[in-house]
Amino acid sequence: MKHQTLQLYDYHVWANNKFFGRLKELPEEIYSQEIQSVFPSIAETLSHIYITDTIWIGAMHEGNFDQIQSSVVKAAEATKGKNLEELEVMFTELSERYKEFLNSEDDLDRPMAPEHPHFGQLETQLSDLVQHVVNHGTYHRGNLAAMIRQLGHPSVxxxxxxxLYEKNAMN
Structure with a gap:
């Protein structure tokens, strides 16, 4: 049986891909259209998800805070001005890095202790960090759904x- 952590990460990738698919069906201008919401545009929301996923893969690799901060700056710069298709490629490449890392782990419940200069050290497990990535993505995909509806289109x-239903239908 597949470890729940791997399945949850697969869900995260699936849900992101559903949004990319939906956004490609909509008028191109809504991607960067300014809107009164949690983020000023769909593009900025997607960039935030990408940057945050970059933070957490660094933490899972047990990088120190300065290394992770450096990767955040690079990720933020890399997302600037990207169109939907370019950002989708970046998401795909990052998800491949996650899958390679997670599939190489012998123990997805292994203890971890990421440190943050303001919050201190967190005694947790690798699987908890993956759960956070998934929850964070779910939260912001909710923002995306609301933004798409606010712009006059049904979401996905x-x-x-x-x-789970789609996965079951494929088996």
């Missing part, structure tokens, strides 16, 4: 149960 269902 990305609840975990939809992932």
């Amino acid at each position: 269902p990305t609840d975990y149960i939809h992932f």
Whole structure:
């Protein structure tokens, strides 16, 4: 049986891909259109998800805070001005890095202790960090769904149960 952590990460990738697919069906201008929401545009919301996923893969690799901060700066610069298709490629490449890393781990529940200069050290497990990445993505995909609706278009269902039904139908 597949470890729950791997399945949850697969869900995260599936849900992100559902949004990219939906956004490609919509008028191109909504991607960067300014909107009154949590983020000023769909593009900025997607960039935030990407940058945060970059932070956490650095933490999972047990990078120190300065290394992770450096990767955040690079990720933020890399997302600037990217169109939807370019950002989708970046998401795909990052998800491949995650999958390679997670599939190489012998123990997805191994203890970890990431440190943050303001929050201190967190005694946790690798699987908890993956759960955070998934939850963070889910939260902001909710923002994306609201933004798309606010711009006058239906969104796409990305609840975990939809992932399970689709996965079940494929088996």
